[in-house]
Amino acid sequence: LERIVADVGAAVVVCEAATREKVVAAVPDGAVVVAGDATPASGGEGGFAPMVAPDLAAVIYTSGSTGEPKGVTLTHGNMSFVADSIIESIDMEPSDRILCVLPLYFGYGLYQMLTCVRLGATLVLESGFGAGGRIVQLLEEREITGFAAVPTIYQLLLSLPGIGEHELPHLRCLTNAGAGLPTPVVRAVRSAFPDARLYLMYGQTECQRVCRLDPEEVDEHPDSVGTAIPGTEAWVEDEDGEVAAPGVVGELMVRGPHVMQGYWGNEAATDRKLRPGRWPWERVLATGDLFRADERGYLYFVGRRDDIIKSRGQKVAPREVEDVLHAFPGVRDAAVVGVPDDLLGEAVHAHVSAEPGVELEAKALKRHCAGSLESHMVPKRIVIHAELPRIGSGKIDRRTLAGWSPRG
Missing domain, CATH: 3.30.300.30 (ANL, C-terminal domain)
Known part of the structure; x- marks a missing residue:
């Protein structure tokens, strides 16, 4: 926290009341800490200036699971586009009730909130995902229609005795992102929740979402993450910078309005990640992840280049x-x-x-x-x-x- 707050130059830090002391100790002098339900002091008269699509909306830090966290800069245009594309790609509806147990600082968790706000759907928040029984209770009692999880959560649920015996008539959509869901776990999830559509997805903080596999294809291609989300392109590039032939492993490249503007205060890392695009003003994202594609264009994650x-x-x-x-x-x-x-x-x-x-x-x-x-x-x-x-x-x-x- 101390490194991130210093890196981004935060003027105000909002936190839970329980973590106030820890946050105060981490932030630099001059930064304002707003804890719990407290209201920050007014910054003056006149309110906020209107925002337009190219304005900076957020700096979201990468997870740091394989390296130092980097601040990903996203505009209002970036984030609005991603939210709308996710809504379209998984057929969200205003009547949906989405259960989110993921942290909101995690892009996958954050977009559960943003898509619900964008669509007018209901978001049910639960702090943490350590108790599988509590998740099942919420699925039943709150008549949840959509649930987003990472492999850890699915494995937690599958370890519960009789998980496939619960009647969940309202649950129609499950999504997985953040890490690949192993094929045996895919099959177990399909067996435990046979009436829910399972979307296998892949994304990066640098563009939030890249692709998703249509639920009708999951049983046939459980190790694939499908094709690019609506309004974007994704392809595998070989060592010569050309589109790789089917079955050939190369780096996944991404093009579209969801691609980040760059890394906050890190021009060198930005230049490595963003490459010249089709047009002089455009840059495409070099994900650093190795993929292969089949004859139908379905994408398969192989591994991170650095791993x-x-x-x-x-x-x-x-x-x-x-x-x-x-x-x-x-x-x-x-x-x-x-x-x-x-x-x-x-x-x-x-x-x-x-x-x-x-x-x-x-x-x-x-x-x-x-x-x-x-x-x-x-x-x-x-x-x-x-x-x-x-x-x-x-x-x-x-x-x-x-x-x-x-x-x-």
Whole structure:
């Protein structure tokens, strides 16, 4: 918090009353802290100047799960477009009642609120997602029609006894973003909530939402995130800067009114992320994520470019190893990271946690991997945890795992 407040030069910080002391200690002298229901002092007469689409609306910081958080600058035009495109792409209606258990500083959570405000739908807020039973209670009692979650939340719900026996006649839409939903979990969610349409989506803070898979295609393509959201373009670019052929892995590029203006106060990082576009005034987003596309144009996430492991002179995409681990009975979470190794260059290390009541053995997991993966992709070490570390948005904290040791 202290780094972000200093980076953006915040004049006012709004927080919950319970966190006031912590916030006051973090903000620089001169910044005003507004806690709880307090009202900030008036800034003078005249009110606010009218805003137009190119005006700055928000600086949203990246999660920091793989690197230092960066401030993503978004205009009113950026954010209005994304909200409208999401509404269209998942068929939201004014009568919807959306349950949000995600933090509102997380882009995925924030847009639950913005789409509801934009459409006039009802937003039901619940602080935190640690209690799966509480989520089910709200789904039933508040007649929720739409629910947004990350893989951690879906796995939490699936661990509840009899989750598929609840009658949820109003629930018609489920979405997943923030991290890819493993194929076994996709199938389990479809089984537990058969009457709800499941949207598999992908996005980045730098443009909020990139693509989504139509629910009718989920059973056939459970490992895909579909095609670009309405009004935008997304394609895979090969090493020569051309559109990659089907099946060829390359960097995902994104074009549209949702692409950020740049990183706050970080021109070098902006220049690496935004590339010249089709028109002289346009820039497209180089996501830094590796994808492939099939013959129909459906997109498949392979891994983050920065996460690719180079072991024995060959590249290993963590997602491929994680998918194999998730297919082992009883595995709840899996994260694969590269660790410096004098002989291999980088060693493949896997971190897993088990479903409640299940005991996993590292040797059995390694044999399972050896039966499904090429030898250079088989983890050199598999560590079993009670729980994998996470950041506030629910994503697995890969930076912590990369530096993990038996001594902590």
